[in-house]
Amino acid sequence: MAVLEAQEVTAGYGDAVIVERISVKVEAGEIVAVVGPNGSGKSTFLKSLLGLVRRFCGRILFEGRDITAFPAWRIARAGIGYVPQVNNVFPNLSVVENLQMGAYFRQDKGGIQADCSEILEMFPELKRRSRFRAETLSGGERQLLAIGRALMGRPQVLLLDEPLAFLSPKTAALILRQLAAIKERGIGLLLVEQKTFLALEAADYGYLLSEGRCLMEGRGSALLADASLRERFLGLRKEV
Amino acid sequence: MGEFAQILLNAAITGSIYLLAGTGLTLTYGLLRFPNFAYAEFITFGGYIGYLLLQKPDGSLPLAVAAAFFATGLLSLFSHLLCFRPLVNRRASLIPLMVASIGLGYIIRYSIGEMWSWAALSYQPVWQAFDLGPVRVTALWLYLIGAALFTGIGLHLLLTRTKTGKAIRAIAGNPDLALVSGINRDRITFFTCFLGAGFAGVAGVFRAADTQLSPVLGWDILLPIFAVVILGGIGSFYGLIMAAFLLGLAENFGVILLQAVGLSTEYRMAIAFLVLILVLIFRPKGLAG
Numbered sequence: 001m002a003v004l005e006a007q008e009v010t011a012g013y014g015d016a017v018i019v020e021r022i023s024v025k026v027e028a029g030e031i032v033a034v035v036g037p038n039g040s041g042k043s044t045f046l047k048s049l050l051g052l053v054r055r056f057c058g059r060i061l062f063e064g065r066d067i068t069a070f071p072a073w074r075i076a077r078a079g080i081g082y083v084p085q086v087n088n089v090f091p092n093l094s095v096v097e098n099l100q101m102g103a104y105f106r107q108d109k110g111g112i113q114a115d116c117s118e119i120l121e122m123f124p125e126l127k128r129r130s131r132f133r134a135e136t137l138s139g140g141e142r143q144l145l146a147i148g149r150a151l152m153g154r155p156q157v158l159l160l161d162e163p164l165a166f167l168s169p170k171t172a173a174l175i176l177r178q179l180a181a182i183k184e185r186g187i188g189l190l191l192v193e194q195k196t197f198l199a200l201e202a203a204d205y206g207y208l209l210s211e212g213r214c215l216m217e218g219r220g221s222a223l224l225a226d227a228s229l230r231e232r233f234l235g236l237r238k239e240v
Numbered sequence: 241m242g243e244f245a246q247i248l249l250n251a252a253i254t255g256s257i258y259l260l261a262g263t264g265l266t267l268t269y270g271l272l273r274f275p276n277f278a279y280a281e282f283i284t285f286g287g288y289i290g291y292l293l294l295q296k297p298d299g300s301l302p303l304a305v306a307a308a309f310f311a312t313g314l315l316s317l318f319s320h321l322l323c324f325r326p327l328v329n330r331r332a333s334l335i336p337l338m339v340a341s342i343g344l345g346y347i348i349r350y351s352i353g354e355m356w357s358w359a360a361l362s363y364q365p366v367w368q369a370f371d372l373g374p375v376r377v378t379a380l381w382l383y384l385i386g387a388a389l390f391t392g393i394g395l396h397l398l399l400t401r402t403k404t405g406k407a408i409r410a411i412a413g414n415p416d417l418a419l420v421s422g423i424n425r426d427r428i429t430f431f432t433c434f435l436g437a438g439f440a441g442v443a444g445v446f447r448a449a450d451t452q453l454s455p456v457l458g459w460d461i462l463l464p465i466f467a468v469v470i471l472g473g474i475g476s477f478y479g480l481i482m483a484a485f486l487l488g489l490a491e492n493f494g495v496i497l498l499q500a501v502g503l504s505t506e507y508r509m510a511i512a513f514l515v516l517i518l519v520l521i522f523r524p525k526g527l528a529g
Contacts, residue, residue, distance in 0.1 A: 050420055052416065052419075052420070072419040072420055073419050073420075073421075073422050073423060073424050073425065074422075075420075076419075076420050076421055076422035077422040082420040084416070084417065084420070087414055087416070087417065088417065089414070089417070090409070090410045090413040090414050090417060090418075091413050091414065092409055092412065092413040093406065093409060093410060093413060097406055097409075097410075100403075100406065101406060101407065101410045101418070101421050101423070102421055104403065104407060104421055104422050104423050105422040105423075149421065153421065153422060
């Protein structure tokens with residue numbers, strides 16, 4: 001059974017439909033990438049899974065359970081972590097407090113503390129600045145903190161909105177390594193990304209969105225090899 | 241020397257009232273992003289609840305303070321549930337929310353006037369002044385300063401040491417991220433509405449005990465309270481503490497200055513705004529900004 005499954009989700013803002021009938025599956029310990037050009041509705045789709053935008057129809061299943069009607073805070077508590085693209089930290093809270101907020105709904109004090117230390121070990125960049133307010137961090141450090149914060153909730157699946165955007169190639173590579181490590185822990189990852197090549201290279205499975213619809217899906221490597229995709233969306237040039 | 245110490249004490253008294261009254265305003269602004277003008281009436285309401293217990297000479301001030309805290313907190317919770325929350329859920333912007341709060345304030349103020357009285361009332365216990373070192377004080381003022389200290393320290397501990405307090409700061413810093421981190425925003429907002437207005441109710445008891453009780457008790461000091469909240473950097477609790485006592489100092493030194501140049505002390509309100517304007521010219525986001 002898939003950890004997270006979106007069935008024919010149609011969503012948007014107000015009365016405007018942005019994405020139509022999108023179905024996506026994420027298994028445990030698998031990286032799934034949703035790629036597509038700017039404005040294809042990738043982020044809106046991701047937010048629709050979290051109850052942050054209006055859903056017109058479709059169902060969302062988490063470990064087989066229907067969570068479509070859950071408010072956003074209950075979706076998080078069910079086991080779905082989310083790393084937004086921008087505004088992804090609590091700027092006025094320290095690094096450690098940011099991590100604590102990720103575990104807000106957990107009751108096991110000892111476990112929270114252990115996870116907090118583990119994440120700081122995992123991201124030495126953050127450990128050095130653990131008492132600083134998050135607003136003093138660089139973009140890459142914020143991205144790491146956002147991932148760390150999401151992991152503190154011990155999610156079964158992690159949703160990431162363009163985790164590689166605005167990052168230097170070096171930092172992007174670091175983030176990709178971390179995502180691979182998270183996958184090894186059996187957590188499912190769903191990432192929406194505009195850096196198509198990087199995302200599909202890292203992904204087990206991919207979906208291509210254009211103008212709010214799913215044009216193509218398949219194994220990451222298969223999508224990368226697809227001639228029409230390369231021509232229409234990647235311009236045949238490998239982007240880094 | 242004695243006169244200088246007395247001015248400092250008076251500044252602490254004025255500042256304590258501003259701190260108690262402004263705390264809720266700044267905390268709820270952080271969560272709901274609109275200035276809640278009904279805080280004027282929360283202060284007044286607290287004053288009248290205090291009157292229920294302090295209209296006889298043997299009334300207990302601590303009991304009146306506790307009653308005003310809980311009753312005003314509940315009033316604020318009801319007004320949030322019935323008035324502001326439905327508007328917030330419909331994504332009302334700042335102006336409709338602010339106007340709604342002014343309207344709600346009118347309703348509360350006129351209800352108080354009709355139910356109790358439009359005439360000014362006085363609390364019965366009269367606080368005798370006595371010498372304490374170089375200054376003259378009343379026990380009421382000492383209680384007031386104690387209450388402000390308790391509020392300041394207590395809220396500092398709440399905001400930095402407890403999960404709920406950190407969640408209040410988290411929502412103020414990034415409300416959507418709080419939601420997707422599993423923080424039940426509604427519950428934290430209810431708590432903050434109750435707590436903040438509770439302190440405003442306490443401010444009302446002290447203000448009424450120190451002056452007189454009337455349906456415009458809170459309205460009369462709302463503007464300097466807003467000045468303090470803005471001066472502190474709206475939404476910032478630590479800025480508020482600083483600003484409350486800064487304005488208390490400015491007003492009480494200003495009164496001396498006004499007397500020295502032969503002007504009426506009625507102008508003391510203008511001093512608050514002079515300070516506000518000067519600070520905002522140099523620090524547009526307030527002291528903490």
